[in-house]
Amino acid sequence: MRALFTAATGMEAQQTRIDTIAxxxxxxxxxGYKKQVPQFEDLFYETLAAPGAxxxxxxxxxxxxxxxxxxxxxxxxxxxxxxxxxxxxxxLDLAVEGDGYFQIQTPxxxxxxxxxxxxxxxxDGNLVTRLGSLVIPTINVPTDASNxxxxxxxxxxxxxxxxxxxxxxxxxQLARFTNAPGLRGLGSNLFAVSExxxxxxLGIPNQNGFGGVSQGFLExxxxxxxxxxxxxxxxxxxxxxxxxxxxxxxxMLQRASNL
Amino acid sequence: MTTTSLYVSSAGADARLKQLEMVAxxxxxxxxxGFxxxxxxxxxxxxxNLESADAERSLGLHVFVNTQGPGVRHVxxxxxxxxxxxxxxxxxPGFFSVQTPAGVRYTRAGGFQVDPxxxxxxxxxxxxxxDGGPINVGPGAAxxxxxxxxVSATGGVLGRVAVDLFEDPSQLSKAGENLFEAPPLAxxxxxxxxxxxxxxxxxxxVKPMQELAHLVVLQRAFxxxxxxxxxxDAASNRLIQxxxx
Numbered sequence: 001m002r003a004l005f006t007a008a009t010g011m012e013a014q015q016t017r018i019d020t021i022a023x024x025x026x027x028x029x030x031x032g033y034k035k036q037v038p039q040f041e042d043l044f045y046e047t048l049a050a051p052g053a054x055x056x057x058x059x060x061x062x063x064x065x066x067x068x069x070x071x072x073x074x075x076x077x078x079x080x081x082x083x084x085x086x087x088x089x090x091x092l093d094l095a096v097e098g099d100g101y102f103q104i105q106t107p108x109x110x111x112x113x114x115x116x117x118x119x120x121x122x123x124d125g126n127l128v129t130r131l132g133s134l135v136i137p138t139i140n141v142p143t144d145a146s147n148x149x150x151x152x153x154x155x156x157x158x159x160x161x162x163x164x165x166x167x168x169x170x171x172x173q174l175a176r177f178t179n180a181p182g183l184r185g186l187g188s189n190l191f192a193v194s195e196x197x198x199x200x201x202l203g204i205p206n207q208n209g210f211g212g213v214s215q216g217f218l219e220x221x222x223x224x225x226x227x228x229x230x231x232x233x234x235x236x237x238x239x240x241x242x243x244x245x246x247x248x249x250x251x252m253l254q255r256a257s258n259l
Numbered sequence: 260m261t262t263t264s265l266y267v268s269s270a271g272a273d274a275r276l277k278q279l280e281m282v283a284x285x286x287x288x289x290x291x292x293g294f295x296x297x298x299x300x301x302x303x304x305x306x307x308n309l310e311s312a313d314a315e316r317s318l319g320l321h322v323f324v325n326t327q328g329p330g331v332r333h334v335x336x337x338x339x340x341x342x343x344x345x346x347x348x349x350x351x352p353g354f355f356s357v358q359t360p361a362g363v364r365y366t367r368a369g370g371f372q373v374d375p376x377x378x379x380x381x382x383x384x385x386x387x388x389x390d391g392g393p394i395n396v397g398p399g400a401a402x403x404x405x406x407x408x409x410v411s412a413t414g415g416v417l418g419r420v421a422v423d424l425f426e427d428p429s430q431l432s433k434a435g436e437n438l439f440e441a442p443p444l445a446x447x448x449x450x451x452x453x454x455x456x457x458x459x460x461x462x463x464x465v466k467p468m469q470e471l472a473h474l475v476v477l478q479r480a481f482x483x484x485x486x487x488x489x490x491x492d493a494a495s496n497r498l499i500q501x502x503x504x
Contacts, residue, residue: 001276002280003276003282004283006280007287010283010286013287013291017290039292039368039370040288040290040292041382041435041437042284042288042294042435042436043435044435047432065330066432066433067277067281068281068287068288068297068433068435069284070283070284071288071291074382074383074437075382077372077382079342080344081344098412099412176398176400178375178376178377178399179373179375181343181372182372182375195375198373198375198377208399209400209412234290235290237467238286238289241286241289241470242283242286244474245282245286248474249283251478256272256485259485259488
């Protein structure tokens with residue numbers, strides 16, 4: 001009874017939909033989070049009659065008859081649209097406006113990428129993420145530095161000591177990817193290069209299509225709560241109708257076997 | 260009472276099982292971008308069988324195929340905004356074409372991506388075809404506009420997706436992976452007249468409530484076929500007993 005398995009694939013698909021919605025909603029206020037959207041594909045078809053075939057009476061069928069075997073998960077892509085810009089006023093909170101990711105060195109020594117620009121200064125004076133991973137290229141902020149300014153092109157400067165004119169401390173770089181939705185999520189607001197994303201291409205913010213850096217802002221999650229809730233209701237209904245098919249198949253089978 | 264009625268009832272029951280499989284596939288794909296529902300109504304084919312003078316021969320037909328009604332329902336599904344730069348929906352008729360190992364296939368699922376080599380691909384990973392074959396998008400952000408042009412972040416045009424039209428979409432057959440296979444009848448839409456919705460995808464055109472209604476009706480019809488089978492069986496049973504007396 002193919003319908004039973006077909007309906008089961010439908011229920012499984014909706015379960016995956018609900019799983020991604022749950023994760024999106026859980027991260028509705030995670031800075032730099034990019035929502036995930038599953039995409040589904042229909043499975044192969046059994047062709048019972050090809051379009052244009054002739055039936056036993058010699059009449060050509062204007063349409064064919066094909067029976068499909070259900071659905072499978074095609075991909076769970078990330079939607080890399082810009083999240084809202086939230087004012088924090090903190091001088092080390094940075095948001096990227098446009099294409100590009102900050103580069104981070106993970107404790108394991110690998111390079112990771114993030115849109116979450118909530119940076120801090122560690123005990124050595126280096127610019128680090130919330131979790132203490134180094135920002136690349138390394139920017140060292142002297143202990144006596146004040147009035148740190150980050151320009152749109154990523155130039156970081158500060159007043160050092162009693163100086164009245166700012167000293168340039170370094171320049172931030174951004175990385176971009178041929179296929180950003182193909183980045184691998186590492187958790188902790190970090191992404192890693194994958195075979196699907198292509199290698200990172202580095203550049204100066206606000207140049208050659210790279211986004212600019214905004215100081216005093218954080219990029220919030222791009223999850224749209226209303227949209228997710230609507231999708232959740234749709235997924236729930238779709239799950240129910242698929243389970244109704246299982247019930248119908250079962251009843252019909254029972255009826256046939258009770259003959 | 261003849262054996263014909265037994266065959267007719269069982270063919271009816273079999274038709275409902277096929278219809279059930281179609282409904283199941285439609286509902287399983289209620290959330291599949293670009294999916295188009297299959298439709299079949301069997302009433303007519305069954306009536307023809309019952310009325311046929313040569314019923315046993317005509318029972319050899321695929322009774323479930325309705326020669327009057329539609330096969331695949333080629334009406335557009337709802338266009339949903341996604342915000343994806345490379346997501347695009349076709350407003351009106353036509354299909355995107357993709358290059359698969361088995362040849363050119365057609366799809367309404369416009370959630371496109373870029374592969375690591377920089378080529379525009381469908382969700383299933385097949386290169387999307389433009390006016391001059393596969394489209395190289397290269398590195399960096401790009402978006403598709405309402406005319407199908409792929410525009411880079413710096414404003415350069417990198418290519419344009421093609422839309423293929425069919426005089427009669429019912430000639431298409433389904434190939435899985437949201438793809439349709441076509442006889443070589445496609446007519447490519449001339450450049451500049453494309454009507455695309457950027458940042459959106461066309462979702463499945465399955466109407467769950469309608470499918471549920473079909474489900475209830477086909478279940479009742481199946482029950483009726485089963486009743487008829489039982490009645491036939493009881494009648495032949497009685498006949499045999501009478502003859503043995």
